[in-house]
Amino acid sequence: MREMIIIGGGIAGMSAGIYAARSALNPLILIGPIQGGALTQSHEIENYPGFVDSIPCFQLTDTIEKQARRLGTEFQQETVKNIEKISGGYKINTLSGKSLEAKTIILATGTKPRNLDVPGMKDFYGKGVSSCAVCDGFFYKGKKVAVIGGGNTALYEALYLAKICEKVTIVHRGAELTAEKITQELVKKVKNIEIIYESELYALHGENVLTKAEIRHNQTQKKQFLDVDGLFVAIGVLPNTDFLKGFIDLNPWGYVETTGKSTATNHPGIFVAGDMIADVFQQVVIAAGSGATAALEAEHYLHNM
C-alpha cells in the first residue's frame, strides 16, 4: 500500500507532490483528463508570485511538473471512478479498471467551466461554442466573437481574443463587471472590445456552424442578434467532485467541506487541496499553498497512524 496518492495533476496536486516527495512519501499523482489542470486552459498569468513579468500558463504548469518529477513524484494518467475505505487506508478505483491502494489521499481535481443551457448550446459546442479561448481562439482569427461573463476569466478571455479576432463583444448580465479593476481598465482600453451590460444569452443560431447569438436585455427584455463566428462561455466553474458524492462531505455547490485552516476531510487520511475546497478564492498561488498544507497534514497523519 502506498503512503500517498494525489488525485489531480493541477497546481494544487503538483504542489502537494513536491512537498510529499521531499518528505520521502513517494507520492503518485493520478492525472485526470487534463495534464496540468485548469490553468493550462488559460493563456498568461501575472499574479503568481515569483515571476517579474507575465508568463504563459503552460510554462508554469510544465515547470512545476518537472519540479515535482525531479523530486520523485510519479504520475499516471488515470481518471478516478470512486474511493472505498479499506483496512489501513483507501482503495481508489479508476475508469480504466485499475485499483490502487494508499494510506493517505489528497483530493485535487479542481473545477471545470460551467455550462450555459440555452437552445443551440449543445448543437454548436465545438462548432462555434467553446469554453477556452487559449485552446480554440486561433480558429476565429480575423472573425467576430462574443464572450459571455463579466468576471476575471471572461475578461482575460476577451483580452486574449481581442489580439486574434476582428471584434470581441462581452455580454454581461450585471450592470458592472466583477473582474479586478486592473483587468477592467485594460479591457476598456482595447478598441475592438465592446461590452454589453445587463444582458443574457438567450439562444444560438446558425446552420451547421454558429452564426448568430441572440441576447436579451434583463430589464427591457429587448432582443438583440450578434453576428458571431465564435462564442466563449466564461460564467464560472463547477467542482469536479461527482466521484466523491456520498463518500466525502460536500457543500450544496459540490465543494469539499473542511474545518478551520485544516485541509482534512470527514475521512481520516483524506485531505483536499486547491479550487475544490469550499469557501476559498480560486487563485493559483492559493491552490499551491493548500497543496503544501494538505501534504504536510498527511505527513503528520502518517506519523501518528
Next chain:
Amino acid sequence: MREMIIIGGGIAGMSAGIYAARSALNPLILIGPIQGGALTQSHEIENYPGFVDSIPCFQLTDTIEKQARRLGTEFQQETVKNIEKISGGYKINTLSGKSLEAKTIILATGTKPRNLDVPGMKDFYGKGVSSCAVCDGFFYKGKKVAVIGGGNTALYEALYLAKICEKVTIVHRGAELTAEKITQELVKKVKNIEIIYESELYALHGENVLTKAEIRHNQTQKKQFLDVDGLFVAIGVLPNTDFLKGFIDLNPWGYVETTGKSTATNHPGIFVAGDMIADVFQQVVIAAGSGATAALEAEHYLHNM
C-alpha cells in the same frame, strides 16, 4: 487616506501587494528591518512551486519584489510602533515618527527564529546551520545531522530528517523530551535517531562549512564533539507581534488569531498573512497563498465599506 497599507515586506506581504496592486488599491508596503523577510535568512529553496531546481532564496524574494513594484506596489522602509483606530480606518505610527493612514491593513511581519547564541552560529548559518528541516533537509541527503531542541518542532524535524539523512542526533537540554508523547514514541522507534539528553550546544566548528558540533553535558560539563554536516536549531520561532499586543487578538504564543479560512482579525479591515497567523504551517508558498487571500478579502471589505 490610503486604501491599503501592508506591514511587512516578506513573501506574504509582497504577495498581498501583487494582488492589491492588480485590484488598483495602490498598496504601500512598510518594510521592517529585513527587506524580503525571513526567507532571505535561508540559503536555497526547492519547495516553492515554479522552479525546476533549487533557487537562492534572495533570488525569489528579489523577483517577487520586482513583480510587486512593476504592478504598482510602493515600498517604504519603516518599522511600525503601533496602530490606532481612527474614523474610517487606522493610523499607523512608525518608530521614525511618521503617521500613515489606511482604510485596510494587512499584517505580515512574520516570525524570527528563537536564538541560540553560541560561538560559530553566525559563521555557519546557511553553511550547515539551518532552522528549517523541510526547507533545507534535502541538502543533507545521506549525511549526518543534529537537531537542537526537544519539543514538537524539534522532533518533527528529526523525523523528517531521519528519512533523508544517514543519522540524526537530537540534542536536548532536559532529562525528558517536551514533545507530545505520541511523537516521542515515534522518534524512539526510528533506528537512525539518537537522543542525547541533558546537553546543550556549546560551539560550532568547521572551516568553510560546519563539520563538528560541540556539546556539553549540563551536570557533568563533559564535552562531546558530534561529526555533523548539518545542524537544525529547532527551539522555536517567535512571531513579530510585540507592536500588536493589546490591540489585536493574539494566542498565548503571540500569533494572530483568525477564524476558519478567513484572514480577518478582530478589527474590521485588518487582515493577516503569512507565518504570524496562528495554527498554520510556516512555509513560503503557504505564506504567499495567505497573502493573496488577505488582499482579496481586503478588496471585498473595501467594496462593502
